[in-house]
Amino acid sequence: MGEHTVSSFDEELEHIDRLIRDMGDLSGAMTRASTNALLESDNALAQRVISDDAIMDAKQRELDERAITLIAKRQPMAQDLRSVVGAIRMASDLERIGDLAKNIAKRVGAVGQQGATPRSLAHSIDAMAGLVLHQVNAVVEQYVQRNADALIRLRDDDEKVDIQYTSVFRELLTYMMEDPRNITSCTHLLFCAKNLERIGDHVTNIAENAYYVMTGSQLPVQRPKLDETQMTVDAES
Amino acid sequence: MNMLTDAAVEETLQSGSKPAASKMAGKDVTVHYGEKQALFGVNLEVPERQVMALIGPSGCGKSTFLRCLNRMNDTIDICRVGGSILLDGEDIYDPRIDVVELRARVGMVFQKPNPFPKSIYENVAYGPRIHGLASKKSEFDEVVETSLQKAGLFNEVKDRLQEPGTGLSGGQQQRLCIARAIAVSPEVILMDEPCSALDPIATAKVEELIDELRENYTIVIVTHSMQQAARVSQRTAMFHLGNLVEEGPTDKMFTNPDDKRTQDYITGRFG
Numbered sequence: 001m002g003e004h005t006v007s008s009f010d011e012e013l014e015h016i017d018r019l020i021r022d023m024g025d026l027s028g029a030m031t032r033a034s035t036n037a038l039l040e041s042d043n044a045l046a047q048r049v050i051s052d053d054a055i056m057d058a059k060q061r062e063l064d065e066r067a068i069t070l071i072a073k074r075q076p077m078a079q080d081l082r083s084v085v086g087a088i089r090m091a092s093d094l095e096r097i098g099d100l101a102k103n104i105a106k107r108v109g110a111v112g113q114q115g116a117t118p119r120s121l122a123h124s125i126d127a128m129a130g131l132v133l134h135q136v137n138a139v140v141e142q143y144v145q146r147n148a149d150a151l152i153r154l155r156d157d158d159e160k161v162d163i164q165y166t167s168v169f170r171e172l173l174t175y176m177m178e179d180p181r182n183i184t185s186c187t188h189l190l191f192c193a194k195n196l197e198r199i200g201d202h203v204t205n206i207a208e209n210a211y212y213v214m215t216g217s218q219l220p221v222q223r224p225k226l227d228e229t230q231m232t233v234d235a236e237s
Numbered sequence: 238m239n240m241l242t243d244a245a246v247e248e249t250l251q252s253g254s255k256p257a258a259s260k261m262a263g264k265d266v267t268v269h270y271g272e273k274q275a276l277f278g279v280n281l282e283v284p285e286r287q288v289m290a291l292i293g294p295s296g297c298g299k300s301t302f303l304r305c306l307n308r309m310n311d312t313i314d315i316c317r318v319g320g321s322i323l324l325d326g327e328d329i330y331d332p333r334i335d336v337v338e339l340r341a342r343v344g345m346v347f348q349k350p351n352p353f354p355k356s357i358y359e360n361v362a363y364g365p366r367i368h369g370l371a372s373k374k375s376e377f378d379e380v381v382e383t384s385l386q387k388a389g390l391f392n393e394v395k396d397r398l399q400e401p402g403t404g405l406s407g408g409q410q411q412r413l414c415i416a417r418a419i420a421v422s423p424e425v426i427l428m429d430e431p432c433s434a435l436d437p438i439a440t441a442k443v444e445e446l447i448d449e450l451r452e453n454y455t456i457v458i459v460t461h462s463m464q465q466a467a468r469v470s471q472r473t474a475m476f477h478l479g480n481l482v483e484e485g486p487t488d489k490m491f492t493n494p495d496d497k498r499t500q501d502y503i504t505g506r507f508g
Contacts, residue, residue: 002506009505075464077491077503216493 012070013080016087019063023094024140026056030101031136031199035129037108038192049105056098063091079216086213090143093202093209097136100195100202107188121185124171125193128164132196135161135203143210152219155207161200168193260285260455261306261343261425265320268301268310275301277479278320283425288447288456290466290487293476294502299459302476303427306457307343308336324425341368344418348430350410352402352417357394360402360413361385364421380420388416389446408439415446419454426450428458432465444469463503467491475499 004010030049037045067088070076076084135157142150172186172193208219259282268276276298283289283306291299301310308329310316321328329339341364352360361381365371371380381398385391390412394405402413411431418426428447432440447456447469460466466473467487474484475496483496494500501507 002501004505005507006505074505077463077467077505078494078500080504081492 006074009074009080012066012074013076013083016063016066016070016084019059019066020087020090020094021140021144023056023059023063023091023098024136024143026052026059027094027097027101028133028137028140030056030098031129031133031196034101034104034108035125035133035192035196037105038111038189039126039129041108041111043109046105046108050102053098053102056095060091060095064088079213082213082216086209089209090206093205097199097202100199104192104195107192111185111188111192121172121175121182121189124164124168125189125196128161128168128193128196131161131164132199132203135200139203139206139210143206146214148211148214151207151211151214155204155211155219158200158204161197165193165197257284257287259283260325261457262323263302263305263320264323266302266305266322267319268298268305269315269317269319270313271315275479276305279476279481281474281481281484283455283457284472285455286451286453287471288451288458288469290470290473291457291459291476292461292463292466292473292502293482294507295461296478297476298479299474299476300429301479303429303457303459306425306427307340307345309340309345311336338368341421342423343425343427344421344423345427345429346411346414346418346431349434350407350414352405352410352413354401354403356399357385357402357405357413358398361416361420364417368421370421384416384420385413387419387450388412389442389449390416406439408435408442411435411439411443412446415443415450419450423454425455425457428456430459430461433461440465463491475502477502 030052033045033052034049036042037049067084070084074080135154138154139151142154169190172190175182176186211219261283263279263281266276266279266281267274279298279302281302291303293299304310305318305322306329308318310318318330322330324339324343327334329343353363355363358381361384362371362377365377365380371377382391382395385394390409393409394400394413402410405413411434415426415431432443435443444465447458450456451471458466458469470487472484473487473490475482475490475494475498477498483490483494483499485495490499491503494503
């Protein structure tokens with residue numbers, strides 16, 4: 001895509017794009033740090049995630065202001081319009097990812113106080129976290145690379161996260177039934193798993209928005225959606 | 238549960254963007270000004286009772302095409318028009334066509350308001366008079382009032398109909414010119430940058446008017462303002478270097494155009 005006749009227009013769009021990339025990198029780092037902190041019971045790391053969330057919020061506010069100003073000043077059209085509106089929406093999903101990572105970090109203390117170490121309780125949370133982290137990093141990378149096809153695959157891959165979540169759910173349920181003293185820790189871990197699953201959903205939203213920004217067309221509504229925990233609860237109640 | 242299939246969604250989307258019946262059509266239209274060719278085989282259909290916007294950088298041929306639609310180019314000696322322009326399926330360049338009658342059916346509003354140096358009343362009554370559409374005073378009164386009403390100007394000028402039209406503000410003058418065009422009951426109204434000499438409020442009034450006129454008239458508007466084209470039109474045609482680059486539903490043209498030149502032009506990357 002060529003440059004605008006007005007070069008400051010390009011600079012403004014570039015700045016918004018840079019903020020999205022920054023927020024993307026930060027959301028990846030926060031997701032990784034919060035899950036590491038959880039699995040290692042690392043309170044200091046958890047505190048860092050909590051303070052990083054303030055940076056994330058500030059970046060989102062800056063992006064919103066810049067995007068609104070750009071719309072007012074330039075009245076962008078076609079792919080410029082899509083990229084500005086898309087940026088606002090992606091930033092809001094990235095900010096939510098930051099919130100969810102912060103929420104995981106806040107539970108680190110609560111889980112650690114109990115007897116059993118989280119790692120022994122949550123083998124599959126580890127695997128799930130790895131998968132979600134990969135999704136977060138990949139969506140940012142494919143957005144930067146402007147790779148629309150990869151975004152479709154990425155969106156479909158959210159199913160794997162859902163499957164992992166179901167397996168974590170079952171695993172934690174088993175621990176709670178085995179020993180009621182695990183219930184507090186496991187409930188916190190269950191919230192953490194749910195947060196990871198929600199992060200996966202935000203990645204899906206970002207992939208859809210990024211796809212629209214790049215191509216101008218929306219991805220079809222349907223996508224594989226599997227939440228067997230819902231069925232498990234139904235079956236057992 | 239909402240189980241809309243892709244095919245159903247696709248169908249809904251397409252029926253929404255289907256062009257209405259064509260009121261005017263250009264078939265392989267070429268225009269030469271002396272040796273210089275200004276239009277290169279343009280094929281474009283103007284749907285009935287819709288607003289079609291013609292956009293493109295200066296010198297792209299959009300005004301030239303517009304002026305073909307009511308043979309305004311006849312007034313330029315060195316201008317030659319090829320191909321055919323159809324109005325309700327009839328070629329308007331047929332020698333049997335009465336040009337004066339044609340221009341009553343296909344009216345025009347220009348960039349700069351150009352009221353006659355006559356009273357407001359006479360500006361509107363002039364067309365019906367020369368076309369013999371009214372004869373009695375009461376008939377003229379009625380056509381003047383309804384035309385000014387339709388142009389959204391009546392309430393502002395009803396107490397000074399005998400004052401000169403040139404004494405009105407720019408925006409009022411432009412709406413007077415629109416009233417003058419409407420007075421002869423045209424089927425199509427051509428507008429060549431009707432708002433470029435107006436302030437934003439007068440522009441908004443004219444745009445509001447265009448939206449109302451769409452119920453009864455087919456409108457073709459040339460504009461340099463992308464936002465205006467996006468606001469007032471249902472379909473947009475993009476011209477570049479005498480060629481029609483792309484034509485389609487306005488919503489699509491301004492969010493996701495197919496052609497790179499359209500993309501570049503509307504996003505401000507050249508032009």
